[in-house]
Amino acid sequence: METVVNGALAPDGDRVEKRTRRRVGNKSIIQSAIARKERSLRLDDRPKKRPSRAEPAKRPQRSKPALRPVKPEPEDEWSGPEARVAPPLCKCTEDKQLFMENAQGRQFCSAVDGIGDQLFGCCRLVDVTEAPLSRPSVRVPFGVLCGSHRQRLIRHNCCPICGVFCTHGRFAQCAAEHHFHKDCQQEGACPHCADPAPCTDITITMHSPKQPVFLPVQRSQYPSTSEAALISITAPKRGRSPEVPIIPPGQLQPIRDGTTVRLDECNHAGLVAAVEESDAQRAAVILETGNVDLHSRLPECNNGTFLHLAVQKGDLPIVYLLVAYRVDLDALDAEQGSALMLAVTEHRNQIAQYLITAGAQVALKGTDGMTALHAAARTGNLAACQALLRANKGLCDMRDDGGWTPLVWACEHGFTEVARFLLDQGADIHSRDVEQNVALHWAAFKGSAATAELLLNLNSDVNVVNVHGDTPLHMAAREDCYNCVLVLLARRADVSLVNKNSETALDCAPKTGKCFAPLALNAQMHFAISNNPQRHPSLLSNDISNGREQNPIQCVNDVDASPQPNDYTYIAKTCVSSGNVQIDRKVGAMLPCVCTERCTCCSCAQGWYDQGKLSADFNFLDPPLIFECSDLCACNAILCPNRLVQRPLAQRFQLFRTQSKGWGVRALGAIGLGQFVCEYIGEILTDLEAESRTDDSFLFDLDNQESDSFCIDARFYGNFARFINHSCFPNLQPVKVFVEHRDLRFPHIAFFAKRDIAVNEELSFDYGDKFWLVKYKTFTCECRASCCRYSQQSIAATLAKYRIGSAND
Numbered sequence: 001m002e003t004v005v006n007g008a009l010a011p012d013g014d015r016v017e018k019r020t021r022r023r024v025g026n027k028s029i030i031q032s033a034i035a036r037k038e039r040s041l042r043l044d045d046r047p048k049k050r051p052s053r054a055e056p057a058k059r060p061q062r063s064k065p066a067l068r069p070v071k072p073e074p075e076d077e078w079s080g081p082e083a084r085v086a087p088p089l090c091k092c093t094e095d096k097q098l099f100m101e102n103a104q105g106r107q108f109c110s111a112v113d114g115i116g117d118q119l120f121g122c123c124r125l126v127d128v129t130e131a132p133l134s135r136p137s138v139r140v141p142f143g144v145l146c147g148s149h150r151q152r153l154i155r156h157n158c159c160p161i162c163g164v165f166c167t168h169g170r171f172a173q174c175a176a177e178h179h180f181h182k183d184c185q186q187e188g189a190c191p192h193c194a195d196p197a198p199c200t201d202i203t204i205t206m207h208s209p210k211q212p213v214f215l216p217v218q219r220s221q222y223p224s225t226s227e228a229a230l231i232s233i234t235a236p237k238r239g240r241s242p243e244v245p246i247i248p249p250g251q252l253q254p255i256r257d258g259t260t261v262r263l264d265e266c267n268h269a270g271l272v273a274a275v276e277e278s279d280a281q282r283a284a285v286i287l288e289t290g291n292v293d294l295h296s297r298l299p300e301c302n303n304g305t306f307l308h309l310a311v312q313k314g315d316l317p318i319v320y321l322l323v324a325y326r327v328d329l330d331a332l333d334a335e336q337g338s339a340l341m342l343a344v345t346e347h348r349n350q351i352a353q354y355l356i357t358a359g360a361q362v363a364l365k366g367t368d369g370m371t372a373l374h375a376a377a378r379t380g381n382l383a384a385c386q387a388l389l390r391a392n393k394g395l396c397d398m399r400d401d402g403g404w405t406p407l408v409w410a411c412e413h414g415f416t417e418v419a420r421f422l423l424d425q426g427a428d429i430h431s432r433d434v435e436q437n438v439a440l441h442w443a444a445f446k447g448s449a450a451t452a453e454l455l456l457n458l459n460s461d462v463n464v465v466n467v468h469g470d471t472p473l474h475m476a477a478r479e480d481c482y483n484c485v486l487v488l489l490a491r492r493a494d495v496s497l498v499n500k501n502s503e504t505a506l507d508c509a510p511k512t513g514k515c516f517a518p519l520a521l522n523a524q525m526h527f528a529i530s531n532n533p534q535r536h537p538s539l540l541s542n543d544i545s546n547g548r549e550q551n552p553i554q555c556v557n558d559v560d561a562s563p564q565p566n567d568y569t570y571i572a573k574t575c576v577s578s579g580n581v582q583i584d585r586k587v588g589a590m591l592p593c594v595c596t597e598r599c600t601c602c603s604c605a606q607g608w609y610d611q612g613k614l615s616a617d618f619n620f621l622d623p624p625l626i627f628e629c630s631d632l633c634a635c636n637a638i639l640c641p642n643r644l645v646q647r648p649l650a651q652r653f654q655l656f657r658t659q660s661k662g663w664g665v666r667a668l669g670a671i672g673l674g675q676f677v678c679e680y681i682g683e684i685l686t687d688l689e690a691e692s693r694t695d696d697s698f699l700f701d702l703d704n705q706e707s708d709s710f711c712i713d714a715r716f717y718g719n720f721a722r723f724i725n726h727s728c729f730p731n732l733q734p735v736k737v738f739v740e741h742r743d744l745r746f747p748h749i750a751f752f753a754k755r756d757i758a759v760n761e762e763l764s765f766d767y768g769d770k771f772w773l774v775k776y777k778t779f780t781c782e783c784r785a786s787c788c789r790y791s792q793q794s795i796a797a798t799l800a801k802y803r804i805g806s807a808n809d
């Protein structure tokens with residue numbers, strides 16, 4: 001031996017000589033030295049980048065060594081060189097791309113040299129960013145080696161049983177020149193290659209050009225790998241910022257030292273046990289053997305994989321290890337649950353976050369078509385919802401097999417904060433499930449008053465109905481959810497609404513439950529209000545005519561916040577605003593009567609009127625023109641029965657806000673069949689002028705047989721009749737009436753009752769096909785008459801009939 005080492009090997013040029021002599025080893029010293037090495041690799045081994053599925057594996061292929069030396073079958077001849085090549089047991093030549101990180105980035109080489117009967121740690125500093133972790137076998141902990149020791153490891157100079165380098169002294173050598181300690185040899189075969197042939201004793205002499213230097217400080221730093229270290233699967237120096245999450249080191253427990261795993265534990269059952277006992281180090285050792293199929297299914301966790309089991313145990317280090325060993329992140333268990341879904345459901349949020357960043361599919365659908373976000377919302381796991389939506393915004397409104405979005409699940413389980421978060425992220429508050437329920441139905445079903453309030457504040461319709469006709473109030477009442485019922489009632493839920501079984505919410509409430517009394521009281525109040533003619537809805541005006549009508553016309557609105565309409569000028573007599581309208585008022589055309597007092601026998605009395613109304617045989621289907629007596633007539637203006645339209649309004653009317661047609665007009669007193677009701681007052685225009693007006697909603701055609709045609713537009717000037725809506729079952733009939741002239745182009749449009757009209761009944765007339773054939777594209781009829789021809793449901797049939805009719809014409 002040229003260089004005697006009293007503590008450390010000289011850094012450069014050491015050379016090992018071999019002599020074929022039998023060695024007398026000192027096993028106890030070797031073992032105690034290994035024990036002293038106190039390696040504290042922590043399983044906080046953070047892969048910097050998980051290989052994507054498409055990429056080839058970046059990790060080297062693991063060899064699968066036989067754990068016992070392979071004994072040759074009796075008939076084996078061992079004659080040729082091939083027969084002597086047994087599967088390798090050692091890992092000396094494995095190029096493992098695992099790296100160690102520590103704070104300084106440099107540390108002493110982990111090698112222990114056996115020199116005679118003594119053991120020495122190597123004094124070389126190693127840049128851990130350059131040196132991958134290595135070891136001679138799975139029995140020996142990982143370490144960083146200097147270049148020299150790495151070379152010697154590759155040349156099988158390190159004993160795979162005890163991990164000590166065969167540096168100087170007497171050792172055993174197999175035919176392939178692998179070194180080990182004779183005393184370590186257990187089965188009579190080479191612990192490197194399992195060659196069962198008897199080994200040879202050799203003497204190795206170390207040569208070094210330098211004098212050995214013993215540094216006391218070196219002892220104090222020995223063992224070299226005592227510092228806390230992290231394993232990484234890529235060299236830290238090469239890394240850009242890591243793509244796989246950094247798990248804060250404090251979150252992971254250092255693994256225990258000196259873990260030994262029996263070879264017969266390095267199998268499926270051993271790994272199950274290690275995971276169940278949360279023994280990360282044992283799991284690491286077993287995984288490293290490559291003996292366990294990570295795709296195998298475990299009855300212990302519902303036929304999931306080891307990943308499911310580790311998630312179930314909540315063991316982040318083991319999850320981390322399994323991911324590093326490329327377990328399938330998206331494998332589903334027997335109930336179609338992925339490990340991510342399990343983590344989310346069990347509120348293992350660190351694990352969930354780690355799995356997301358490691359590449360687990362967040363949009364995967366499991367049981368009942370639910371994603372991990374559904375699971376997170378259902379279990380009120382706000383942090384997981386945030387992490388999942390950060391990963392994929394598109395999850396927000398994904399529906400499961402029931403048509404339920406994550407928002408619905410959060411509402412159904414009363415997780416208001418989760419619901420608020422999802423709504424903030426743009427979740428659709430109006431999304432309907434397969435039974436047309438919205439989130440508010442589910443909040444009501446659960447009885448979550450806070451969630452219901454949140455949804456109502458964001459404009460969810462309080463009276464929305466599902467396919468059964470149930471409103472949220474029906475649901476809350478049925479479940480006897482008192483607080484929720486109160487919130488819904490306070491937000492104007494309609495107690496009078498009935499579902500398809502003709503039940504009100506009160507009918508659904510258990511008679512002995514808490515909700516029955518408030519619902520009953522509310523229903524009584526509703527009944528009292530809607531049946532009391534004396535009630536005072538919000539009165540917006542006492543007289544919209546501003547004194548222009550004999551009876552004031554009130555304007556009320558108890559439906560919404562619309563103010564009194566004021567975008568027109570109220571007039572009580574038709575006006576003309578252009579020179580294009582020239583009414584022929586020549587006296588000669590008037591033919592005034594000469595009756596005294598009542599017109600009973602003169603030509604004026606054509607039998608249109610009888611006792612102050614249209615005569616009983618009046619033809620409402622094809623009304624005749626009516627010519628009333630005028631100021632030129634000799635008859636008594638008060639007594640003459642041929643004067644109705646020219647008299648002041650006899651009835652009382654009210655302008656009111658309808659539910660779906662804007663403003664409307666109602667009669668405040670009963671009106672009998674045939675009675676004159678009111679006139680359609682507005683501006684007389686030529687058709688040409690009317691064409692140029694943008695709003696055609698208030699035009700009334702005065703079509704006549706003459707060449708010129710005109711209309712009345714009540715858009716800018718008009719009386720209350722401009723607010724009379726259309727009905728397919730109208731109570732008014734427009735009739736052309738002439739009073740002060742006989743110019744047939746300019747009749748008065750007088751509305752007569754075509755049937756008895758009840759108190760508070762809305763007035764209506766038929767706007768006709770011409771109106772609806774244009775307007776149906778914008779809106780459809782809301783008259784709700786059973787014979788309605790222009791509603792959303794009936795318009796198609798009407799159009800079809802119309803087209804057939806036009807074709808036949």
Ligand SMILES: C[S@@+](CC[C@H](N)C(=O)[O-])C[C@H]1O[C@@H](n2cnc3c(N)ncnc32)[C@H](O)[C@@H]1O
Nearest residue numbers: 661662663697698722723724725726781782783
């Ligand atoms: C002459 S205005 C009637 C007054 C109108 N409701 C208002 O608020 O000013 C005609 C307009 O009323 C609405 N309307 C009238 N009858 C309707 C009906 N049966 N269904 C739906 N909308 C109707 C339509 O907007 C139509 O263009």
